[in-house]
Amino acid sequence: MKPVIALVGRPNVGKSTLFNRITKSRDAIVADFAGLTRDRHYGDARHNGRELIVVDTGGFEPEKPTGIVAMMAAQTKAAVAEADAVIFVVDARNGVAGQDHDIARYLRGANKRVLLCVNKAEGLSESPLLAEFHELGMGEPHPVSAAHGQGIRSLLDAALADF
Ligand code: GDP
């Protein structure tokens, strides 16, 4: 069985960019528009000779009222439910956002293995900025630059460690 890894996070943190990087495809829609990718999007990937399935999500609806139930679209919740592990993507440039806490709370209840991916971390891998992400209670932050292809290997090593 190929492990299924879902990419989850608020809009614009770089999920689709990371999806494209991991799957080496251009399939997912990447844009400067928050939440453009509306549906789940699957891609095949290979890491250390291991095949995996990556799921991009874009199902957060920013214009709806806050609160995790309203905010998290059914597509994203379904992607988490069917995943073997979740890569929770946050934005190093923005710091911890309120929505990140909402998502963290949801993921804790989902009982999945979660990797905290701090994206847009190019040039910040030694930065104390990364330390604040510990407050999400999702374990050690993994600094990544999806756009520059940095930190992806060690993120995937951690994501696949149990499979
Ligand atoms: P999504 O909404 O979470 O799927 O985010 P996207 O993948 O569409 O990316 C949102 C924006 O962040 C785009 O302008 C990307 O070019 C930019 N972005 C993605 N990854 C990185 C990164 O590693 N570093 C920087 N500086 N920008 C990034």
Ligand code: MG
């Ligand atoms: Mg997207």
